Amino acid sequence: MFSPEFVTGAAVQDGSLRIALRLNWFRPLPLSCVEHLGIAVDGSVTSGAVLVLDGAEYALDQLVARDDIWWHTLSEAELRMPWATAPPSEVRVTLRTRIPLLVDHTGSPVTVVDSAVREVAA
Amino acid sequence: MSAPRLGVMSFSLGADLWRRRLDVDGMISAIGSLGPGQELELIGSHALRGFPDPEPAEIDGLRSAMEEHGVVASVYCADVDRSRTTGTMLSPAGALELVEREAAIARRLGFEALRVSPAGPGLVEDLARLSERTGMVVLVEHGAEPRTDPPTAELLERIVALGTDRVGFIADGSAFVRRLPEPWKQACLDGGVPQEALDLVVGSWDPEVPLPDVMGRLHGLGLAPLELELSVYALMTTRFLFRKGDVGGLLDMLPVVHHVQTKYFATDATGADPCVPYDEIVPLLRDAGFAGGLHAEYEGGIWSAELDTMAELRRHQAYLTALWQDAPA
Numbered sequence: 182m183f184s185p186e187f188v189t190g191a192a193v194q195d196g197s198l199r200i201a202l203r204l205n206w207f208r209p210l211p212l213s214c215v216e217h218l219g220i221a222v223d224g225s226v227t228s229g230a231v232l233v234l235d236g237a238e239y240a241l242d243q244l245v246a247r248d249d250i251w252w253h254t255l256s257e258a259e260l261r262m263p264w265a266t267a268p269p270s271e272v273r274v275t276l277r278t279r280i281p282l283l284v285d286h287t288g289s290p291v292t293v294v295d296s297a298v299r300e301v302a303a
Numbered sequence: 304m305s306a307p308r309l310g311v312m313s314f315s316l317g318a319d320l321w322r323r324r325l326d327v328d329g330m331i332s333a334i335g336s337l338g339p340g341q342e343l344e345l346i347g348s349h350a351l352r353g354f355p356d357p358e359p360a361e362i363d364g365l366r367s368a369m370e371e372h373g374v375v376a377s378v379y380c381a382d383v384d385r386s387r388t389t390g391t392m393l394s395p396a397g398a399l400e401l402v403e404r405e406a407a408i409a410r411r412l413g414f415e416a417l418r419v420s421p422a423g424p425g426l427v428e429d430l431a432r433l434s435e436r437t438g439m440v441v442l443v444e445h446g447a448e449p450r451t452d453p454p455t456a457e458l459l460e461r462i463v464a465l466g467t468d469r470v471g472f473i474a475d476g477s478a479f480v481r482r483l484p485e486p487w488k489q490a491c492l493d494g495g496v497p498q499e500a501l502d503l504v505v506g507s508w509d510p511e512v513p514l515p516d517v518m519g520r521l522h523g524l525g526l527a528p529l530e531l532e533l534s535v536y537a538l539m540t541t542r543f544l545f546r547k548g549d550v551g552g553l554l555d556m557l558p559v560v561h562h563v564q565t566k567y568f569a570t571d572a573t574g575a576d577p578c579v580p581y582d583e584i585v586p587l588l589r590d591a592g593f594a595g596g597l598h599a600e601y602e603g604g605i606w607s608a609e610l611d612t613m614a615e616l617r618r619h620q621a622y623l624t625a626l627w628q629d630a631p632a
Contacts, residue, residue: 185494186322186608207317207605208348208382213389245389254321254349275529281384282421285539286514290386294532296495 185297310342318604335372379409448552484568490606574622
């Protein structure tokens with residue numbers, strides 16, 4: 182969908198780096214359709230974040246198994262990871278989702294990727 | 304003087320939902336504000352927070368909003384999702400079971416027609432059975448036409464062979480795109496597609512360069528992996544979403560077309576979008592006696608936060624009406 186708007190904010194708060202984001206599609210999808218949700222902080226790929234959605238936490242490497250949980254278009258989601266030092270300058274979030282109704286000419290599901298850089302609020 | 308039946312596909316306001324400019328009630332109210340009798344094609348999944356298993360109270364609340372704002376329930380839109388579960392690709396017929404579950408939601412909302420998308424020729428008999436089981440008219444949303452696209456010709460042939468008005472088409476204006484939308488091009492650049500890759504993608508659209516050739520040239524640009532992935536997606540978008548069909552092919556489909564989704568991307572001051580030739584399409588429909596709805600499907604908003612959706616819808620519907628009311632040649 183090519184919308185860098187899907188990352189709506191980033192800040193360090195209460196000992197956590199918190200990145201607000203929306204699904205990069207215009208209809209809800211099960212979490213299983215999130216094939217990749219990657220974070221780079223000041224250019225370095227990081228791990229250990231969780232996705233907070235509708236009040237529940239999900240480990241990123243477990244998303245592909247959760248076809249029972251839906252990420253609604255109107256849901257506010259947050260990536261959250263422990264952060265004990267000074268706030269970084271920027272984060273890059275890359276979100277690749279599988280669109281379950283679209284199948285390409287090879288018979289494979291179509292994926293949509295978006296990537297956005299956001300300054301971290303001081 | 305006759306007037307076309309006007310309506311809106313709720314995807315038109317999907318970006319406003321996504322940007323939190325509207326909530327669902329506001330979306331329904333906005334559609335109702337376009338004028339009396341606006342027909343609604345509703346994507347249930349984006350209108351119901353509890354999807355795919357919304358509580359009855361949520362469904363009833365949405366129906367009340369539609370009634371309150373004078374919006375006419377026309378078509379409930381469901382997707383043929385084949386790959387919701389990781390590593391599983393349902394058959395098209397298997398995925399129809401998911402659609403059938405939505406039929407109960409659609410009926411409770413007051414809809415009598417169910418849109419399915421996508422659907423190929425092999426699914427037509429299943430669609431007829433789905434119609435029988437649900438009691439709903441089943442309509443295939445389709446963005447291609449039979450004169451230039453052989454699979455569409457086969458799909459049309461099979462639907463006609465059913466001999467029923469309970470299965471048909473929603474013809475999608477994206478079958479007749481004449482220019483690539485400027486908002487889409489800008490969104491590609493803003494989203495990270497390098498200019499040289501976008502130039503290659505745009506240049507390969509019309510006349511159409513075979514996919515393997517374009518892919519090879521994209522791979523030869525020396526792009527970073529993410530840039531390449533974005534560029535390939537842009538290329539595939541041109542082939543999925545922007546078909547260059549023959550407007551005359553719409554005539555062949557008309558006996559089984561229930562509605563037309565008038566897809567467009569951005570209008571000028573007159574309401575015209577240079578990307579889709581509604582100045583050809585609307586007179587063709589009118590002169591052929593088409594009695595279905597013209598349901599606006601505005602897509603510019605998904606690529607541009609600057610465009611005003613409601614202004615776009617008003618200009619577009621006024622333009623369609625003016626085209627319809629011109630005397631036949």
